[in-house]
Amino acid sequence: MLSPADYHLIRRDVDLSGLRLVLDTDALAAVLVAQFPDLNLSQVKRTYIRYKPATSCIVSYELMIAQTTVLAYAKAVTSADKLEKYSQRPGVIQDFGIGRTVLKREGIIFSVLPNDNALKQLPKLFDPQLRQKRLQKLLLDRPDLSQAALKTLRYKPERRYVAQLDAGEQGQAVVKAYTSSNYQQAQVNANAFDSIAPLQIVPELGHSNRDRLLAFPWIVGSPLSQLITTSKAKWEKITQTGIALAQLHQQHPKHLNFLSRHDEATNLLLLASDLSWLCPQWKNRIQAIAVQLSTALLNARPINFPIHGDFNAEQVLWSPNTNDITFLDFDRAVRSDPAADLGSFIAKLMQDELRGVLSAEQREQIAADLIAGYRTAAPELISEDQIQLYTAIGLLRLGADPFRYCEFDWLEKIDTILCRIEQLMNRLPFDRFHSSCPA
Known part of the structure; x- marks a missing residue:
C-alpha cells in the first residue's frame, strides 16, 4: 500500500x-x-x-x-x-x-536471489557443488567447513551479501560477498586492526580476490543493541565498550583511507540534497542544517585517527562467558575524527528513543557511560563540543532511514528526526569548533 x-x-x-x-x-x-x-x-x-x-x-x-x-x-x-x-x-x-x-x-x-546485477559471484556461492569448491580454496585452514550450508544474514542488492556457513558440529563461519568496487578496501580494512583486551577483532579466515569473498570465524555472543534494552548489567558493558573504542582509535593500522574535512562536508551536502528531494517542503530547512554542520566541519582542525566509520550498538558483540568485546564490520573504517564514532553511536540511540525503543533517561545514561569509559582510556582525543557536533551529523545521516526502511509514515518520522537535529544545533557552540579539536 x-x-x-x-x-x-x-x-x-x-x-x-x-x-x-x-x-x-x-x-x-x-x-x-x-x-x-x-x-x-x-x-x-x-x-x-x-x-x-x-x-x-x-x-x-x-x-x-x-x-x-x-x-x-x-x-x-x-x-x-x-x-x-x-x-x-x-x-x-x-x-x-x-x-x-x-x-x-x-x-x-x-x-x-542469487541473481544480482553487481554481486555476480552469488550464483556460484548458492550452488552446493560450486560452493564446496570455492570454500575449499577460501578456507584452506578449515576444510571441515567446505560442505557447510548457506544461511542468509543480510542482503543489500548490488552492494553486499552476508551469510552464515553452517556445518553443524563441524563449526560455523561468516562469508561476505562484495562488489568489485568495494571488495579491495573491505579486505584491507578487515585486517587493519589488532585485538587488545578487552577489544577483540574478528580475524580473517580467508579471502578470494577472484570471487570477492571474505570469510570470518563465527563469534558466539549478544549484540550490545539487544543488551541495552534487556540486560540489568548493561551499564558496565557500555563503559567497557567506550574503553574498547578508545583502544581502537589509538592503534596504527596501515592503508586506511583518509576522510578529509572537505570530503566530510561535501558528503554531508550531497546527503542533504538527496533528503531535500524526498522532502521538498523542507528543502530550505534541510539545506540550512547541512550548511551549518558542514561549515563547522570545515572550520575544525583536521584530525587523522583510525575510526570504525559506522559505529553503533549493533556492531558490538559481547561474549556470554567472558568480558571480551568484539567489534564487527570495518567496511567503512577510515582515518578521521574519533568523535565521529561516538556521535554515530549516540545518534543511533536517539533514533531508538524517537522510535520508542529507549527512554530519554536510558539514552542519556548509555551515552554518558560510553563517553566516561572512553575518557578513562583516551581523555585527550575528544571534547564535548565534537561529540555534540557529530551526534547532529549522525542524525542527519539517519534522516532518510524511515523512507529507506519502508516505514509507512516515513515523511512524519523524517520531520521528527529533523526537529531533534535542530534541538541539538541550538545548543552547539559553533563559534568554538575552530579551536576545540586537538591537532
Whole structure:
C-alpha cells in the first residue's frame, strides 16, 4: 500500500517511469503473476530502498511463494540500453520459475536471489557443488567447513551479501560477498586492526580476490543493541565498550583511507540534497542544517585517527562467558575524527528513543557511560563540543532511514528526526569548533 508521501514522490519523478511499480507491492505482485501464471505468490513485502532521483531506485522484497520466504529486488532505471543489456544476461531460474526478468515497458529489472546485477559471484556461492569448491580454496585452514550450508544474514542488492556457513558440529563461519568496487578496501580494512583486551577483532579466515569473498570465524555472543534494552548489567558493558573504542582509535593500522574535512562536508551536502528531494517542503530547512554542520566541519582542525566509520550498538558483540568485546564490520573504517564514532553511536540511540525503543533517561545514561569509559582510556582525543557536533551529523545521516526502511509514515518520522537535529544545533557552540579539536 502506498502512502500519500509515496504518491507525491512518484508524481514528481517523471523521469523514472518504473518508480511507482517498484514501490507499489500490490501492483508489482499483479505484474509478476500475470507474467508467471503458475507462480504461487501470496505476498510481496518491501524491506529496503536505495533511491537516486531521476536515475534509479532499488527496492528489496520478501516474497512469500508457496509458503516459503524468498528474497528478491527490483530496480527501476531510466536507461533503455541497460534494460536491453540485462535482458540478454542469463539468470539462475529457481524451482518456482523466476530468476531474472526484465520488464522493458515499465523500465524495471526484477531479480530473485542469487541473481544480482553487481554481486555476480552469488550464483556460484548458492550452488552446493560450486560452493564446496570455492570454500575449499577460501578456507584452506578449515576444510571441515567446505560442505557447510548457506544461511542468509543480510542482503543489500548490488552492494553486499552476508551469510552464515553452517556445518553443524563441524563449526560455523561468516562469508561476505562484495562488489568489485568495494571488495579491495573491505579486505584491507578487515585486517587493519589488532585485538587488545578487552577489544577483540574478528580475524580473517580467508579471502578470494577472484570471487570477492571474505570469510570470518563465527563469534558466539549478544549484540550490545539487544543488551541495552534487556540486560540489568548493561551499564558496565557500555563503559567497557567506550574503553574498547578508545583502544581502537589509538592503534596504527596501515592503508586506511583518509576522510578529509572537505570530503566530510561535501558528503554531508550531497546527503542533504538527496533528503531535500524526498522532502521538498523542507528543502530550505534541510539545506540550512547541512550548511551549518558542514561549515563547522570545515572550520575544525583536521584530525587523522583510525575510526570504525559506522559505529553503533549493533556492531558490538559481547561474549556470554567472558568480558571480551568484539567489534564487527570495518567496511567503512577510515582515518578521521574519533568523535565521529561516538556521535554515530549516540545518534543511533536517539533514533531508538524517537522510535520508542529507549527512554530519554536510558539514552542519556548509555551515552554518558560510553563517553566516561572512553575518557578513562583516551581523555585527550575528544571534547564535548565534537561529540555534540557529530551526534547532529549522525542524525542527519539517519534522516532518510524511515523512507529507506519502508516505514509507512516515513515523511512524519523524517520531520521528527529533523526537529531533534535542530534541538541539538541550538545548543552547539559553533563559534568554538575552530579551536576545540586537538591537532
